[in-house]
Amino acid sequence: MTTTPHHHAYLWLGHGDVLVKPGDAQRRPTHPEFRSAQVMPLECADWLLKPAGRIAATFHEPTDGADWYAEQIAHHAALFTGTYAPPAARQETVRALGAGEDRVGGWWVTGNRFLSISVVACSPHRIRPAYVCPQRQ
Template sequence: MARPHHHAYLWLGHGDILVRPGDAHRRPAHPEFRSAQVMPLECADWLLKPASRIEATFHEPEEGADWYAEQIALHAGLFAGSYAPDPAPEETVRALSAGADRVGGWWVTGGRFLSVSLIACSPHRARPDYACPLR
């Protein structure tokens, strides 16, 4: 078994894609699931997407927390008005250290949705049968 780690995923796209029509394309059983650029409905299902969708892989929780906070900072200009999510690095480190996912999703300007995810791998708590996409 591979050493526990987290894969990083990012999706920024128009909100209409999330629900076009319905959300079947965001479920693994749908024929378009693997090629659909949109985020999956269940966080663990990122692990079923092609490995090319992985932005980064982190074995150390602190490194994953830094990436998560950096993504939010990079996209700060997209958050409407004075709203900006707090990346709470210490909470992210705690979650990753416990083998949990760290997932955030926000509606941003232009009717778009931003998804920033760190997904536990080898194993995933909810889906221990999912193989690492890098194998």
Template sequence: MTGPHHHGYVWLGSGDVLVKPGDAHRRPDHPEFRSAQVMPLQCADWLLKPADRIEATFEEPKVAADWYDAQLNRYAELFVGSYAPKPLYEETVRVLSVGEDRVGGW
């Protein structure tokens, strides 16, 4: 895929794993970065992870937004507390259309 496109990634886990015993493994210059099964500190650093970490790839922002929405629905029962995330679909399409990232964390 050579034109503009979007990659979808999913990481599920406890926030405790992200910061204990420190976050060095989430930084690209750390030897364990590529193999660490946690999300990187910077969203763009997902691109430095092995390609098999990509869950899906999309050329169209609307299709990527559909996938993002489906992931929120798929994992909604895992979100802690009563917070029910539901970013506006149109806003997701807008940010992806201008080349920004859409990231959610709960």
């Protein structure tokens, strides 16, 4: 089955303790609980190994993916703590997604939590071309 290149969007907001060793084992695809673990994976392409139900949105147009990415950052902006560096300009995000790249951001937010916003290329992924695109049931 041939699928046109597109991007899947993922969002994770959770307690930061699960991101650091020794508690990060479930973030690795080799861990038996990786697929069911609610925590974000260590590598952004590994989102594609999670169940399709984790997909927040799917985009066939780079502009739509860039808009979603910016909207999620704006929606969560009140949670940011410390020094906040704004993400790349929208046109850079559109260019990156149009080239089949991922757009990934992660920020520490209030309550010792971490926010991960990812738009991950699929069909194929540039770094992990063997990864099969998750399909909704």
